[in-house]
Amino acid sequence: MEQKIDQKVVLVTGGTQGIGLGIAHEFLSKNYFVIICARHEPKENLFESFEESSLFIECDISSNESRAKLIETIKKNVGRIDVLVNNAGVGPPERKDLLEASEKFFEYVMKINLQGPYFLTQQLANYMIELQEKGKILNYHPSIMTISSISAFTSSTSRGEYCISKAGLSMMTKLYADRLAEYNIPVYEIQPGIIETPMTKGVKSKYDKLIGEGLLPIKRWGNPADIGKAAVTLAEGLIPYTTGQVLNLDGGFHVRRL
Numbered sequence: 001m002e003q004k005i006d007q008k009v010v011l012v013t014g015g016t017q018g019i020g021l022g023i024a025h026e027f028l029s030k031n032y033f034v035i036i037c038a039r040h041e042p043k044e045n046l047f048e049s050f051e052e053s054s055l056f057i058e059c060d061i062s063s064n065e066s067r068a069k070l071i072e073t074i075k076k077n078v079g080r081i082d083v084l085v086n087n088a089g090v091g092p093p094e095r096k097d098l099l100e101a102s103e104k105f106f107e108y109v110m111k112i113n114l115q116g117p118y119f120l121t122q123q124l125a126n127y128m129i130e131l132q133e134k135g136k137i138l139n140y141h142p143s144i145m146t147i148s149s150i151s152a153f154t155s156s157t158s159r160g161e162y163c164i165s166k167a168g169l170s171m172m173t174k175l176y177a178d179r180l181a182e183y184n185i186p187v188y189e190i191q192p193g194i195i196e197t198p199m200t201k202g203v204k205s206k207y208d209k210l211i212g213e214g215l216l217p218i219k220r221w222g223n224p225a226d227i228g229k230a231a232v233t234l235a236e237g238l239i240p241y242t243t244g245q246v247l248n249l250d251g252g253f254h255v256r257r258l
């Protein structure tokens with residue numbers, strides 16, 4: 001793996017399956033060098049024809065130590081980061097009613113879904129600023145985006161911790177958008193709706209039924225490529241003069257209807 005400094009570099013956390021993998025594919029198709037990270041190394045080669053342009057790094061984003069190693073590897077082996085996509089996330093290991101749910105699951109979900117991205121963003125934003133100040137990379141326009149969810153504003157009483165973690169990511173986006181504007185680093189939030197991935201396998205028939213009954217104005221599941229295309233659009237600066245923006249990629253779910 002030899003990194004050319006003129007190739008833009010994106011880190012997609014949790015890029016080994018589902019939405020993250022879809023995002024990784026869209027960036028590869030635009031000639032980015034793609035780094036993915038997850039707790040488990042994928043069993044098969046995910047990017048066959050893009051081996052020279054991709055790198056897997058094992059990392060649990062909820063661990064401070066693991067994040068430090070991830071960043072060290074990027075600095076040492078790649079030497080540049082243009083785009084951070086905070087995508088990795090989990091639901092609670094078991095759905096439990098709000099009146100019964102445990103602190104253990106709360107802590108598990110919050111550490112991965114909120115604390116991890118909050119500090120990974122802090123650490124990589126500092127690296128982006130450092131790269132900017134060194135001024136060695138031509139046309140360097142870094143950006144940061146976070147995959148939250150419609151759960152940031154939609155109540156699901158059987159997974160309160162998930163909803164709170166996603167609502168927290170909305171504020172995280174606003175905070176970093178505000179702080180990093182002076183460095184010309186736009187920060188965005190993408191709120192996907194119901195997307196067909198391994199995460200939603202277990203609730204497939206439930207959502208098939210709801211979509212069939214008219215839950216969404218656009219009557220289909222979303223797919224990872226839908227999210228990937230939006231992520232690339234943001235990273236390429238095609239929606240200029242924006243930061244802190246929320247993109248609703250949800251088939252119109254957020255539209256109030258009568």
Ligand SMILES: NC(=O)c1ccc[n+]([C@@H]2O[C@H](COP(=O)([O-])OP(=O)(O)OC[C@H]3O[C@@H](n4cnc5c(N)ncnc54)[C@H](OP(=O)(O)O)[C@@H]3O)[C@@H](O)[C@H]2O)c1
Pocket residue numbers: 013014015016017018019020037038039040041059060061062087088089090112147148149150191192193194195196197198199200
């Ligand atoms: N699917 C949907 O309908 C939907 C809707 C709205 C928002 N989202 C959000 O979109 C994101 C991706 O969802 P998905 O449906 O693609 O989920 P998924 O299929 O379960 O994939 C999750 C990815 O995150 C990685 N991951 C989980 N915990 C991690 C950790 N601690 N450190 C590093 N990587 C970790 C997983 O790999 P390992 O397990 O190997 O670590 C995997 O690569 C999540 O944040 C999710 O909340 C999904």
